[in-house]
Amino acid sequence: MSNLLRSELFKLRKDRSFRTLLAVLGVISLLYPLLIFYDDGTFSAAAVSVRDVFAGPAIGGDFYVLRMAPCVFAGFFISSEYAIGTMKTIGASGNGRLRIFWAKLTVFTLGTVVLAAVFPILSTGICAFVTGFRDMPGVGEASRLLGLTLLFAAAFASIMALCAIVLTDSGKTIGLLILFFILFDIIMTELAKKFAWIATLQEYSVLHLLDAIPAADAASGMTARLILVPVATYAAFACLGGYVFRKKEIK
Amino acid sequence: MSDYVLRTARLTKRYKQQLALRDVDLAIKKGAIYGFIGQNGAGKSTLIRVAAGLAYPTSGSLELFGQAGEERLTEARRRIGTIIEGPALYPQMNAADNLEAHRLLKGIPGKACVARMLALVGLQSAGRKKVKNFSLGMKQRLGLAIALLGDPEFLILDEPINGLDPMGVVEIRELLRRLNVEHGITILISSHILSELHLLATHYGIIHKGELLEQLTVEELNARCRQFLHVKTDDPAKAASVIETELGTTEFDVMPDGVVKLYKYMDVPGKVSTALVRAGLVIEEFMPMGEDLERYFMNRIGGADHE
Numbered sequence: 001m002s003n004l005l006r007s008e009l010f011k012l013r014k015d016r017s018f019r020t021l022l023a024v025l026g027v028i029s030l031l032y033p034l035l036i037f038y039d040d041g042t043f044s045a046a047a048v049s050v051r052d053v054f055a056g057p058a059i060g061g062d063f064y065v066l067r068m069a070p071c072v073f074a075g076f077f078i079s080s081e082y083a084i085g086t087m088k089t090i091g092a093s094g095n096g097r098l099r100i101f102w103a104k105l106t107v108f109t110l111g112t113v114v115l116a117a118v119f120p121i122l123s124t125g126i127c128a129f130v131t132g133f134r135d136m137p138g139v140g141e142a143s144r145l146l147g148l149t150l151l152f153a154a155a156f157a158s159i160m161a162l163c164a165i166v167l168t169d170s171g172k173t174i175g176l177l178i179l180f181f182i183l184f185d186i187i188m189t190e191l192a193k194k195f196a197w198i199a200t201l202q203e204y205s206v207l208h209l210l211d212a213i214p215a216a217d218a219a220s221g222m223t224a225r226l227i228l229v230p231v232a233t234y235a236a237f238a239c240l241g242g243y244v245f246r247k248k249e250i251k
Numbered sequence: 252m253s254d255y256v257l258r259t260a261r262l263t264k265r266y267k268q269q270l271a272l273r274d275v276d277l278a279i280k281k282g283a284i285y286g287f288i289g290q291n292g293a294g295k296s297t298l299i300r301v302a303a304g305l306a307y308p309t310s311g312s313l314e315l316f317g318q319a320g321e322e323r324l325t326e327a328r329r330r331i332g333t334i335i336e337g338p339a340l341y342p343q344m345n346a347a348d349n350l351e352a353h354r355l356l357k358g359i360p361g362k363a364c365v366a367r368m369l370a371l372v373g374l375q376s377a378g379r380k381k382v383k384n385f386s387l388g389m390k391q392r393l394g395l396a397i398a399l400l401g402d403p404e405f406l407i408l409d410e411p412i413n414g415l416d417p418m419g420v421v422e423i424r425e426l427l428r429r430l431n432v433e434h435g436i437t438i439l440i441s442s443h444i445l446s447e448l449h450l451l452a453t454h455y456g457i458i459h460k461g462e463l464l465e466q467l468t469v470e471e472l473n474a475r476c477r478q479f480l481h482v483k484t485d486d487p488a489k490a491a492s493v494i495e496t497e498l499g500t501t502e503f504d505v506m507p508d509g510v511v512k513l514y515k516y517m518d519v520p521g522k523v524s525t526a527l528v529r530a531g532l533v534i535e536e537f538m539p540m541g542e543d544l545e546r547y548f549m550n551r552i553g554g555a556d557h558e
Contacts, residue, residue: 003356015343085340090356092331251305
């Protein structure tokens with residue numbers, strides 16, 4: 001499988017959508033702190049707490065990034081392989097389908113995690129620099145918040161990879177995933193009013209639990225849930241994706 | 252050790268209501284250049300896709316290098332190189348990066364093969380130019396270079412000369428021939444350019460509406476495509492009798508439309524016409540003719556309405 005991983009990593013390094021998304025997120029991350037410091041027509045870093053910025057707008061803003069950017073990345077990194085025909089070469093290369101999918105998923109997950117890390121790290125870093133590192137978040141708090149966010153990014157990646165492998169078309173993949181990730185909670189909330197089991201499903205879904213990350217403290221049972229649910233989601237979608245890709249005919 | 256690189260037995264592939272392959276028994280011997288001929292939708296690509304592991308047969312069996320079963324077939328596919336329905340390339344990368352991605356995919360050690368393959372297909376000067384800016388001919392060459400990575404024993408090439416200029420066609424033909432003769436690479440090649448196939452292939456398979464109509468060697472094809480006198484008279488049965496008794500040969504065929512194909516007396520057609528006229532026959536058509544692969548294929552799949 002190492003050959004597949006190396007090949008996928010090489011493609012990730014060369015992937016234009018990945019590079020573009022990184023660049024866009026980088027620019028937004030650099031500009032976003034300016035909005036925080038801009039108050040009443042002047043720029044001031046006086047009342048800004050880096051800890052609050054990290055736990056609030058940096059991590060919270062990243063949730064939007066998580067719901068959007070990897071959808072575009074999935075379309076170009078996975079689905080487009082069907083359109084340009086390279087999936088046929090990969091499928092005929094003498095590597096098993098499960099290995100092919102898991103290698104692709106692994107590298108796609110890595111790419112998604114990198115995309116998810118850019119905004120909170122860079123924007124918080126800029127804030128810290130401008131404020132002179134005032135009221136910094138503790139290492140434990142920062143790593144818990146960031147770690148959970150990246151864990152959720154991985155779980156999202158597994159869902160997106162499954163969709164991308166099924167749909168085979170970049171445009172459809174991007175469109176459907178964005179709609180799904182934006183509308184999931186709204187639709188589930190409406191459905192939960194009629195079916196009790198959907199309420200439970202929603203409660204334990206990564207898309208719903210994502211918003212609980214900033215509020216959860218280490219002592220509560222919620223943290224365990226915030227770890228177990230994305231791990232289970234990743235495992236389930238990795239297996240499901242592998243099964244689907246194994247059965248799928250590559251056109 | 253099997254003498255066959257690819258062999259199928261009663262291979263059938265059904266897509267919902269449509270039967271794409273029906274009981275196909277195809278056999279490609281080691282060292283052959285197998286020209287796979289068929290119209291669009293005849294089942295060529297389906298069979299190639301099944302052989303490459305991209306589609307699964309509905310029934311029947313498939314062997315690659317004598318190996319059968321999913322795991323062994325996957326293993327055997329490491330020994331093949333493919334171009335399926337056009338070259339598969341990353342448009343944002345240059346030629347060398349495309350080869351590098353596939354080199355890593357195939358787990359080939361050392362980067363030296365990348366430059367070697369680029370030189371082999373004449374793309375060593377492509378440099379940093381992105382593949383999206385390549386001509387179709389350049390893409391075909393790069394696709395071939397990718398297929399040749401890892402020194403495969405069996406090449407599956409679906410329309411590899413599409414888009415090439417006349418010089419490119421000749422170069423690729425010579426390259427394939429050299430790979431076959433010098434390196435013993437078996438080649439399955441499908442192409443619509445039958446005249447080109449005729450210059451290259453050692454074996455042929457004709458597929459039509461999912462059925463493999465015929466497999467034949469180049470010698471058999473040449474024998475069947477040989478020159479003949481096309482003779483049409485008002486009484487085909489009597490003409491056949493005259494040819495047999497007066498000219499003393501049985502090397503002729505009477506076709507369903509009454510035409511007699513006479514494979515002898517090509518150098519003295521006057522003898523034939525004289526004998527027929529003496530027997531009181533009215534000659535309606537009389538001319539020397541010969542088939543090429545194209546005409547043979549047309550006749551084999553059902554003739555005139557395809558012309």
